[in-house]
Amino acid sequence: MSIWEKLKNTLKKTKEKFKRIFLSENLEELEEALLSADIGTQLTQKLIEKSKKFGGNKKEFLKEELINILSIPYKERFFSLPKVVLVIGVNGTGKTTTVGKLAYYYKNRNHNVIIASADTYRDAATEQLKVWAEKIGVEIILSQKGQDAAAVVFDTIQSAQKRKKDIVLVDTAGRLHTRKELIEELKKIVKVVNKIKNSEPEEIFLIIDATVGQNGIEQAKIFKEEIGVTGIIVTKLDGTAKGGILIPIAYELKLPICYVGCGENIDDLIPFSPQDFVKAILED
Ligand SMILES: Nc1nc2c(ncn2[C@@H]2O[C@H](COP(=O)(O)OP(=O)(O)OP(=O)(O)O)[C@@H](O)[C@H]2O)c(=O)[nH]1
Numbered sequence: 001m002s003i004w005e006k007l008k009n010t011l012k013k014t015k016e017k018f019k020r021i022f023l024s025e026n027l028e029e030l031e032e033a034l035l036s037a038d039i040g041t042q043l044t045q046k047l048i049e050k051s052k053k054f055g056g057n058k059k060e061f062l063k064e065e066l067i068n069i070l071s072i073p074y075k076e077r078f079f080s081l082p083k084v085v086l087v088i089g090v091n092g093t094g095k096t097t098t099v100g101k102l103a104y105y106y107k108n109r110n111h112n113v114i115i116a117s118a119d120t121y122r123d124a125a126t127e128q129l130k131v132w133a134e135k136i137g138v139e140i141i142l143s144q145k146g147q148d149a150a151a152v153v154f155d156t157i158q159s160a161q162k163r164k165k166d167i168v169l170v171d172t173a174g175r176l177h178t179r180k181e182l183i184e185e186l187k188k189i190v191k192v193v194n195k196i197k198n199s200e201p202e203e204i205f206l207i208i209d210a211t212v213g214q215n216g217i218e219q220a221k222i223f224k225e226e227i228g229v230t231g232i233i234v235t236k237l238d239g240t241a242k243g244g245i246l247i248p249i250a251y252e253l254k255l256p257i258c259y260v261g262c263g264e265n266i267d268d269l270i271p272f273s274p275q276d277f278v279k280a281i282l283e284d
């Protein structure tokens with residue numbers, strides 16, 4: 001299956017919701033359809049105001065608007081070898097799975113990847129990631145429950161430097177006793193990266209679960225403010241009709257969406273393209 005076909009399949013249910021937008025016959029119906037497509041209240045009001053002034057083709061109007069909203073400029077950063085990619089987010093969003101998928105993605109692009117299993121909070125987190133790493137054939141630095149997560153990251157970067165790895169992928173915990181503790185742990189990890197690389201991590205990917213809805217955006221604002229986020233990865237787009245959530249994610253967070261997760265397998269990660277996404281939800 002091509003990436004385009006995979007994306008189209010993934011967004012099938014979401015597309016059904018967007019169909020209603022074009023069937024709406026008055027502003028009230030349009031408002032309802034936009035809200036039910038998970039675009040959010042802020043953006044729904046804005047689009048309705050704009051559409052009042054716009055007399056032409058509704059679909060063309062919406063297509064252009066949505067592509068604009070989703071097209072947040074994204075520049076890949078590179079400071080020094082090894083490039084460090086942190087994967088963060090609240091519990092259960094799909095961090096560990098995404099680390100596995102990214103390892104596979106980078107490996108296929110000829111990168112020499114090493115994974116840091118820095119979720120030292122959850123039982124069996126390391127085991128889960130070890131299975132992925134073995135499957136893909138990439139190295140992993142394991143950790144023990146209760147170990148200092150930042151120390152695991154430190155060890156992995158040092159090991160990467162010695163063994164000429166070019167990407168360090170870091171899985172982090174999702175749940176600690178409190179959200180504050182989680183933020184503190186992540187800050188400490190960033191600090192350790194700074195110390196050893198003399199720069200920030202190149203990538204801090206925040207994982208958002210598409211099925212969570214508006215709450216996911218509120219959580220993301222905290223991570224953006226407290227840690228800094230370079231890009232978003234939206235997971236679990238398969239099987240949900242809530243794919244429209246990507247639009248307020250980009251609109252409210254002003255952060256680029258870099259990849260989307262569309263299943264539980266190793267190759268279920270698609271690089272995000274605003275054009276393809278909008279085409280998949282709007283075109284027949
Ligand atoms: N359908 C689907 N399931 C996914 C996707 N990504 C992750 N999952 C599933 O979501 C569940 C949680 O995934 P994990 O990767 O363990 O999530 P996590 O963020 O690491 O969780 P914690 O470490 O507990 O915070 C697992 O059952 C995954 O298989 C996706 O894109 N699609």
Ligand SMILES: [Mg+2]
Binds near residue numbers: 095096097119125171
């Ligand atoms: Mg995990």
